[in-house]
Amino acid sequence: MTGSTRARVARGAAAAGLAAAVLAACGSPSERAQEGTDAEGLTTLRIGATPMPHAEILEFVDENLAADAGLNLDVVVYTDYNQPNAALAEGELDVNYYQTAPFLDEYLEGNPDADLSYVSDVHLEAFGVYSQELTDLADLPEGGEVGVPNDTSNMGRALELLAAEDVITLADTGGSAPSVDDIEENPLDLTVTPVEAAQLPRSLQDLDAAVVNGNYALEADLPATANALAWEGTEDNQYANGLVVRSEDADAEDVVRLDELLHSDEVRRFMEERWEGIVLPVGGGASED
Structure with a gap:
C-alpha cells in the first residue's frame, strides 16, 4: 500500500464514527455530483475494499486515471469480508469492491433489508x-x-x-x-x-x-x-469480483465512470503485470503490447 493510500485509510478510520451522518447530509454519489464537488472539481467516492488486490487496483486508478474522469477515490481498507456490505448498506461507503456476485447473494439472503446491487465483474482471483x-x-x-x-x-x-x-x-x-x-x-x-x-x-x-x-x-x-x-479453472467462472453499490446508485454517473475506469486497458495491463496468472481482468478491451 502506498503512502497516499495509508493517509486516506487513516483519515477514513478517524472519521468512521461520523461517516454515516456526513454521508446522509451529502446524499448519494449522484446527488453529490449534482450539488457540488471538491476544490479541485472532483467528485469523491468513498470505497470499501480488501487490501490486495482490490485496494491496490483502486490506488492505481486514483493516481493515474480518476482525476481525468472527475473522480477522487477515498479508499477504506477492510481486512475481512464481514464489514464492507454492512458499511455500504448503512451509508458509510458509496461503493465497495471485494466480493463475488454469489457472496453478495448470500449476504442479502441473511440481510434482506440491505438494498445492494452488483454492478459488474472486474477481475477474477483464481483459487x-x-x-x-x-x-x-x-x-x-x-x-x-x-x-x-x-x-x-x-x-x-x-x-x-x-x-x-x-x-x-x-x-x-x-x-x-x-x-x-x-x-x-x-x-x-x-x-x-x-x-x-x-x-x-x-x-x-x-x-x-x-x-x-x-x-x-x-x-x-x-x-x-x-x-x-x-x-481453479477460469473459463465460465462465476466467481469474478466486482463493484457493489446501494441499488439507488447503480446507474449513478460517477459509479458508471468508476466502472469504466476499472475496465480500461490501463487497469487491465496493471493487473496482468502486477499479478500475472492470479488476478485476471474480466471485460474491457484487449491489452496493447
Whole structure:
C-alpha cells in the first residue's frame, strides 16, 4: 500500500464514527455530483475494499486515471469480508469492491433489508490449493487435513475445486453452494476443516493443504512461500469480483465512470503485470503490447 493510500485509510478510520451522518447530509454519489464537488472539481467516492488486490487496483486508478474522469477515490481498507456490505448498506461507503456476485447473494439472503446491487465483474482471483510440505496433490496423505473457507459461497467454490481435482466427490446440490456435509465420497478419509478465509494462510502450517482465496494468498505471498498444487479453472467462472453499490446508485454517473475506469486497458495491463496468472481482468478491451 502506498503512502497516499495509508493517509486516506487513516483519515477514513478517524472519521468512521461520523461517516454515516456526513454521508446522509451529502446524499448519494449522484446527488453529490449534482450539488457540488471538491476544490479541485472532483467528485469523491468513498470505497470499501480488501487490501490486495482490490485496494491496490483502486490506488492505481486514483493516481493515474480518476482525476481525468472527475473522480477522487477515498479508499477504506477492510481486512475481512464481514464489514464492507454492512458499511455500504448503512451509508458509510458509496461503493465497495471485494466480493463475488454469489457472496453478495448470500449476504442479502441473511440481510434482506440491505438494498445492494452488483454492478459488474472486474477481475477474477483464481483459487489455489496450497501446501507447505506437499509438492503434488496426489501426495495428500490418507487421513490428512485440508482447510477451506468457512463462508458459504467460498466454501462451495473450494469444494468444487477439490472435486474437479478428484480429491472428493460432491452430492448434487441442485445449484446451491455445496458444504462439507455434501461430500459424498472421500477416498482418503480427509478431514475438511472450515476456517475463516483470512486465517487460512496462517493456518497452512497446521494443515496438509488449504484452498485459499486469491487475494489472501497474495497478501500472504503464498505463491512464493508455499507450493501451489492446483488452480481453479477460469473459463465460465462465476466467481469474478466486482463493484457493489446501494441499488439507488447503480446507474449513478460517477459509479458508471468508476466502472469504466476499472475496465480500461490501463487497469487491465496493471493487473496482468502486477499479478500475472492470479488476478485476471474480466471485460474491457484487449491489452496493447
